[in-house]
Amino acid sequence: SQTIHQWPATLVQPVGSPLSLECTVEGTSNPNLYWYRQAAGRGLQLLFYSVGIGQISSEVPQNLSASRPQDRQFILSSKKLLLSDSGFYLCAWSVRQVSSYEQYFGPGTRLTVT
Amino acid sequence: AQSVSQHNHHVILSEAASLELGCNYSYGGTVNLFWYVQYPGQHLQLLLKYFSGDPLVKGIKGFEAEFIKSKFSFNLRKPSVQWSDTAEYFCAVSRSSGNTGKLIFGQGTTLQVKP
Numbered sequence: 001s002q003t004i005h006q007w008p009a010t011l012v013q014p015v016g017s018p019l020s021l022e023c024t025v026e027g028t029s030n031p032n033l034y035w036y037r038q039a040a041g042r043g044l045q046l047l048f049y050s051v052g053i054g055q056i057s058s059e060v061p062q063n064l065s066a067s068r069p070q071d072r073q074f075i076l077s078s079k080k081l082l083l084s085d086s087g088f089y090l091c092a093w094s095v096r097q098v099s100s101y102e103q104y105f106g107p108g109t110r111l112t113v114t
Numbered sequence: 115a116q117s118v119s120q121h122n123h124h125v126i127l128s129e130a131a132s133l134e135l136g137c138n139y140s141y142g143g144t145v146n147l148f149w150y151v152q153y154p155g156q157h158l159q160l161l162l163k164y165f166s167g168d169p170l171v172k173g174i175k176g177f178e179a180e181f182i183k184s185k186f187s188f189n190l191r192k193p194s195v196q197w198s199d200t201a202e203y204f205c206a207v208s209r210s211s212g213n214t215g216k217l218i219f220g221q222g223t224t225l226q227v228k229p
Contacts (some may be wrong), residue, residue, distance in 0.1 A: 043221035059216075065142060096215070103149075
């Protein structure tokens with residue numbers, strides 16, 4: 001069966017420090033991968049998605065970047081964190097098949113920027 | 115641009131009451147529709163989905179949703195809620211075409227069921 005892992009689970013970082021959040025998927029190949037940010041009362045905002053190794057699409061301009069160095073690994077990064085980067089970050093994956101884009105979500109990372 | 119609107123931000127019900135959560139989307143093409151649920155302390159998980167066919171879809175735990183194309187709506191219903199249904203509910207939409215599967219989520223509805 002497929003599983004998705006995210007780490008760390010929680011993170012407290014000072015403003016201006018770098019960030020690296022990791023997401024890995026097991027039990028599937030060539031998935032689509034997604035990074036979302038969840039803010040209270042604002043739902044989930046899609047930040048990045050990837051349809052293959054090295055292929056990253058950004059949905060919103062921001063202080064963050066993403067990379068996909070391996071088929072089942074998706075990394076969210078920042079060189080210098082802002083207070084506004086605080087939030088709950090979710091990674092998700094989906095299988096690429098016709099008419100089916102159900103996404104499966106990881107446990108998330110709670111990021112607090114101080 | 116695509117958007118999803120959930121009308122109720124916070125709903126409080128007593129056990130056995132009926133539930134209906136509204137969801138409207140703005141996109142003129144063919145869409146896939148989803149309801150996700152996040153129970154306290156748990157992963158976001160799929161409740162039900164609509165891709166094509168019967169517009170009334172049934173999901174887990176007695177939930178159902180009806181796709182009304184003319185109204186661009188996909189409302190979630192449950193005849194009788196339980197305390198364990200306390201959670202946050204998200205409606206989401208994706209385009210049927212393309213290979214990205216990007217989901218656009220609504221802002222979520224927090225459901226609190228009183229025992």
